[in-house]
């Protein structure tokens with residue numbers, strides 16, 4: 154473990170830039186902390202924090218100058234690895250037919266600075282979806298291979314966080330290049346740094362670091378243990394797959410559907426949701442055509458359209474599809490939960506629907522079988 | 527996930543279609559037609575198994591899933607029978623010899639023709655559902671001696687909607703293939719059975735304890751057919767159905783075709799009924 158002083162933090166930006174990375178990280182825009190291109194330390198939301206609750210998100214000033222003193226906002230890294238709108242290929246008329254050209258742009262190397270542990274888990278989930286099966290999405294893969302992950306350990310979880318329940322945090326453990334813990338002790342402001350890969354080691358070697366002294370590890374452990382104990386929410390995930398598979402007709406689905414606006418905010422904000430649709434376009438001359446992929450949501454009526462009718466006509470059917478997919482069928486599909494406990498869907502739901510409360514309600518009202526061993 | 531990881535460096539893009547030339551477009555019924563396609567490049571049409579489907583792209587219009595309906599023993603061409611119902615399928619209907627379409631595939635699971643060896647086979651289809659089963663019929667007829675009794679039961683809306691009329695006639699002349707056709711609404715020139723396809727099931731000869739059933743048609747029709755087959759004492763694990771859902775990518779990325787934990791494009795479209803029974807009865811799944 155190494156120490157980087159706050160007044161040297163800009164060196165991390167320099168080194169990443171010199172290594173050819175476009176740095177992406179948290180920045181304050183329109184009263185929210187979002188991920189975007191960062192020029193330097195001054196673009197970070199220094200001295201800001203956030204407050205989150207079901208249907209509520211608000212930024213406010215802190216009484217210190219922490220650079221990472223908030224949790225996750227409305228955007229996630231997904232938009233950089235799997236863009237909301239992306240060209241898949243283009244086709245050009247030629248003779249009686251046409252020729253198709255794959256979209257082969259080589260994306261820029263990106264460094265994600267400030268990735269939270271739940272978000273590392275979300276990236277690992279999307280890696281499985283796009284690169285782990287019988288088909289590989291070359292668009293995702295090309296971007297993903299060129300990403301440097303600099304994680305930040307979470308010291309102050311907020312009202313909708315439940316990474317502990319989902320086993321994804323608050324400490325960033327695997328699948329990263331670098332991890333940071335921000336420490337503020339009165340006047341002293343510094344970071345603990347660890348590398349998690351050869352690439353991370355290279356970056357570390359170019360920073361003005363000090364060795365951490367004994368005892369300092371304890372301070373970090375205490376901080377993160379404190380975070381563990383202050384999760385805003387909790388979800389009992391025991392046997393959750395069976396719980397949802399066994400309850401497709403539970404009355405709670407009707408209750409959720411009464412509140413749900415089918416607005417799709419939850420799926421857009423969720424860092425693991427991956428559904429997409431395509432758009433075929435052609436130009437006015439009819440000589441050139443393109444196929445674009447766009448984020449889609451199981452909350453839209455057209456999502457399940459087949460000739461003769463939409464399969465999921467009711468909000469109940471759509472909400473049940475979303476939540477059952479997240480927590481149950483995802484496990485069968487990808488060997489992992491589709492929920493990493495980041496809380497975005499709770500904070501950004503205009504109706505304040507809370508996935509942890511929905512699970513609780515279904516669990517609480519079980520037919521007799523739940524009691525049986 | 528760096529380049530040196532387990533992933534191969536050069537991934538083929540499964541979203542990019544290959545150009546195929548329309549060799550023939552043949553009208554089957556008032557709204558269904560059969561396209562015969564040949565690859566534009568020299569490297570041949572891909573081999574396929576009965577029950578699999580392709581994504582067919584019409585320039586600038588869109589792409590839709592369509593089952594392969596040709597004879598697997600003639601792999602040099604791709605044959606698709608399509609019912610014109612909307613944007614893309616109507617655009618396909620307008621194509622003629624020499625026109626180009628994009629093709630991706632084949633995708634998905636297959637009818638269990640191999641599992642049928644030594645057993646009876648009963649095929650129950652409705653409407654356009656005969657198209658995805660034609661390759662299975664062809665394959666079985668090519669190894670007829672390996673199968674016991676063989677029944678093909680087909681329901682169409684009206685006599686005018688019967689697909690592959692000529693071929694059904696040829697098949698019927700095989701003394702060892704029971705072909706039965708029914709229509710929902712008869713016209714004056716129809717002397718055959720009238721009524722839904724389920725009424726044909728108890729007329730067919732097969733040994734329910736030793737039969738493989740393959741069922742394809744609208745979901746509601748499959749529901750009644752499966753019920754009837756079970757009433758005839760068939761076992762759920764011997765019944766296979768082919769499911770349909772909206773599909774945008776066919777490779778498990780778009781999420782549209784989810785059916786419970788299954789992606790119909792990868793885990794289906796052909797499912798063993800006993801594997802999906804718990805989903806089959808649910809609404810809005």
Ligand SMILES: Cc1cc2nc3c(=O)[nH]c(=O)nc-3n(C[C@H](O)[C@H](O)[C@H](O)COP(=O)(O)OP(=O)(O)OC[C@H]3O[C@@H](n4cnc5c(N)ncnc54)[C@H](O)[C@@H]3O)c2cc1C
Pocket residue numbers: 458459460579588589590591592593594595607608609610611612613614615616654657658769770771772773774795
């Ligand atoms: C595995 C599979 C095999 C199929 N095999 C055949 C076949 O052999 N012959 C045949 O005629 N039809 C088949 N279909 C149905 C065919 O895909 C639809 O009729 C077609 O997509 C309708 O498209 P459209 O643009 O003409 O209609 P529109 O009503 O304009 O549909 C708009 C879009 O919705 C989607 N869509 C609509 N209906 C369906 C549907 N039933 N299934 C999936 N997506 C749909 C498509 O993306 C379509 O472009 C199959 C479907 C699936 C899933």
Ligand code: SF4
Pocket residue numbers: 419422423424425426479491492493494495496497498499508
């Ligand atoms: S389902 Fe909600 S809490 Fe879970 S990962 Fe998605 S947005 Fe976060």
Ligand code: SF4
Pocket residue numbers: 412413414415416417418419420452498501502503504505506
């Ligand atoms: S659960 Fe909330 S965020 Fe999701 S679709 Fe319903 S109203 Fe919108």
